[in-house]
């Protein structure tokens with residue numbers, strides 16, 4: 001169902017004013033929702049810079065259990081409020097089907113890299129009507145990502161958006177290696193929209209813009225970027241967060257580049 005064979009036209013997932021898979025789409029926001037002030041301030045600034053969707057984690061699957069795990073239900077509420085105030089649809093990561101009722105006002109359900117093969121979660125999201133943003137595991141092949149998407153599609157939910165976020169290689173200079181070839185391969189093999197998340201691949205601020213531009217040039221349908229109003233005070237992933245000003249500059253460069261493609 002995910003394959004391009006027999007499905008030559010691109011799937012377009014509409015969320016708010018965004019037509020993901022048709023028009024280049026920018027999703028921006030903090031790694032984690034930390035407070036009302038934080039998420040509202042970031043939402044206003046990324047919206048002004050041209051983001052079409054607001055991201056923010058509330059249930060954070062952190063590698064260490066001793067780091068900030070998100071505000072949970074309260075985080076979702078703050079995110080949705082900031083989204084309503086700015087007119088931006090919101091994206092947040094769901095880690096367990098039992099959280100679904102808390103996600104009532106969330107527009108796009110994100111499956112994180114660590115849950116790409118959580119098949120019970122995928123099956124449940126296949127029964128939902130909301131779009132699912134499925135991130136590639138750092139240890140999965142392109143084929144395995146498409147097979148994971150198949151679980152959602154097979155349940156009847158056709159609104160699946162794929163996202164490349166970097167894979168594990170021998171290179172440790174960046175946090176993960178953005179698989180630019182994988183972006184082009186996914187576009188070749190599937191009709192589903194393909195986004196790129198340069199933030200989690202980069203792991204540090206300086207690499208985010210070059211990777212974002214490379215992903216756009218390779219044919220990505222959009223980008224998901226972590227932005228913080230005070231990165232040095234961020235409770236998670238501060239090192240890779242762009243400031244609101246840096247995001248605005250990147251958005252202009254990406255728009256100029258995609259106009260040429």
Ligand code: PEP
Nearest residue numbers: 057112113114135165200
């Ligand atoms: C995220 O986007 O918040 C995230 C945790 O990313 P990933 O699942 O790709 O690590």
Ligand code: MN
Nearest residue numbers: 031226236237
């Ligand atoms: Mn993050």
